[in-house]
Amino acid sequence: MSQSRHVPVMLQRCLDLLAPALERPGSVVVDCTLGLGGHSEALLTRFPEARLVALDRDKEALRLSGERLAPFGDRATLVHAVYDELPAVLERLGIARVQGVLFDLGVSSMQLDEADRGFAYAQDAPLDMRMDQTTGISAAEVLNTYPPGDLVRVLFQYGEEKQAKRIVSAVVREREKEPFTNSARLVELIRDALPQAAKRTGGNPAKRTFQALRIEVNGELAVLERAIPAAVKALAVGGRIAVLSYHSLEDRLVKQVFAAGAATTAPPGLPVVPEQYQPRLKLLTRGAELPTEEEVAENRRAAPARLRGAQRIREEAE
Numbered sequence: 001m002s003q004s005r006h007v008p009v010m011l012q013r014c015l016d017l018l019a020p021a022l023e024r025p026g027s028v029v030v031d032c033t034l035g036l037g038g039h040s041e042a043l044l045t046r047f048p049e050a051r052l053v054a055l056d057r058d059k060e061a062l063r064l065s066g067e068r069l070a071p072f073g074d075r076a077t078l079v080h081a082v083y084d085e086l087p088a089v090l091e092r093l094g095i096a097r098v099q100g101v102l103f104d105l106g107v108s109s110m111q112l113d114e115a116d117r118g119f120a121y122a123q124d125a126p127l128d129m130r131m132d133q134t135t136g137i138s139a140a141e142v143l144n145t146y147p148p149g150d151l152v153r154v155l156f157q158y159g160e161e162k163q164a165k166r167i168v169s170a171v172v173r174e175r176e177k178e179p180f181t182n183s184a185r186l187v188e189l190i191r192d193a194l195p196q197a198a199k200r201t202g203g204n205p206a207k208r209t210f211q212a213l214r215i216e217v218n219g220e221l222a223v224l225e226r227a228i229p230a231a232v233k234a235l236a237v238g239g240r241i242a243v244l245s246y247h248s249l250e251d252r253l254v255k256q257v258f259a260a261g262a263a264t265t266a267p268p269g270l271p272v273v274p275e276q277y278q279p280r281l282k283l284l285t286r287g288a289e290l291p292t293e294e295e296v297a298e299n300r301r302a303a304p305a306r307l308r309g310a311q312r313i314r315e316e317a318e
Contacts, residue, residue: 007299008038010291010307014102014242015046017284017309021099021240025049029100030090032083032231037065039102044072051075053098055089057082057132057218082132084226090234097236103243105224105250106301124184129210129217139213143186144179148172158221158249159212167193167209183210211247221249228257232281235312240284242309251288251306258283258310280316284309 008014022029022043027050031040034056044052052075056062062078069076079089083103090098127140146154148168155164170193171180180186187206194205215221231241245251261281266273288306296303 007302008042009104009106009244009299009302009305010289010295011039011042013289013307014039014104014244015042017242017307018043018100018102018240019046021238021311022047022050024099027051027099028053028095029102030055030086030098030231030234031102032086032227033102033104034065034078035061035104037068039104040065040076041068041072043100043102044069044075050099051077053077053079053089053093053095055079055081055083055086059132059134082223084223084230086227086230086234097239098234099236099239101231101235101239101241103227103231103241105220105244106246106305124182127180127183127186127213129214131218136217136219139217140180142213142216143171144175154216155209155212157212158215159208159210160248161208161212163194166195169193215249221253224250224253228254232257232261232310232312233316237312237314239312240309241311242284242307245288245306245308246304251308254308255288258308261310275314278314280312280314281310282313284311 018029021027027047029043029047029050029052031043031052031054034040034054035058037054040052040054043050052069052072054065054069054076056065056078057080059080062080066078069078077093081089090096127138127143129139130136142154143151151168151171152164155161155167161167167190170189171186174180174185174189186209187204190206190209228243235241243254245254258281262279262283264273264277264279266277270277285308288308290307291302291305
């Protein structure tokens with residue numbers, strides 16, 4: 001196991017953000033993205049009175065973090081679920097409201113470190129990219145079967161790849177000769193397809209395409225669009241939510257949900273704003289907070305992270 005996978009991103013800041021809500025006995029905190037359990041272990045250690053519910057769609061992650069969290073006994077409940085299933089999970093456990101929610105939306109370091117999962121573009125691997133390998137279609141199937149227009153949309157929308165058309169026409173030409181199975185061939189094709197100027201900026205030229213495929217394969221943004229509002233809804237008054245995003249599409253979505261919750265919904269011009277129109281959330285971060293330079297030096301995976309936090313200040317309007 002490489003050391004890098006033991007460094008949860010912006011850990012101290014996440015704990016500090018959630019602390020005021022979790023220091024009371026009987027509080028429940030949900031880790032919506034358990035991964036290898038780094039954040040969860042820290043939450044259970046720092047808040048000895050809290051109970052943890054943790055979700056992950058990756059069975060291997062659940063197995064490994066289960067071993068790591070075993071010393072905490074029945075304070076930790078681990079569930080195989082995608083994070084937009086949070087309301088159903090809480091209902092099944094008989095939990096009406098929670099005091100804290102944490103999302104760390106990065107690809108788990110385990111998935112990046114294990115070559116055969118096909119997430120990393122730095123090494124050759126089967127093009128899989130499914131976070132839950134028991135279900136859904138792989139990245140290779142997306143590349144080999146999507147109509148060109150759909151592939152362009154995926155790369156442009158989810159990878160913010162300006163050269164999407166150029167890359168897709170190369171993919172379509174190549175897949176007719178032989179279907180894609182491995183990442184190295186795709187990386188090479190992207191390098192060859194891009195104009196010189198596009199290769200000079202922004203790291204590995206395949207990065208944006210791999211991000212786009214991963215989001216498409218796992219339905220990440222659609223899941224997130226359901227999950228963040230559901231998590232906000234699950235918070236008790238006084239409860240807090242912290243979300244770590246790693247690209248602008250995720251961060252924009254989180255920002256929109258938080259901003260809507262923190263705004264008044266009253267028609268303009270009311271002299272006094274009635275309770276049902278008052279904001280339900282208070283923002284705990286000014287914009288998105290970034291990792292410190294020291295943290296990025298220690299853990300390069302922290303570099304793109306953006307942290308936003310919010311607190312529930314009143315019930316939903318009926």
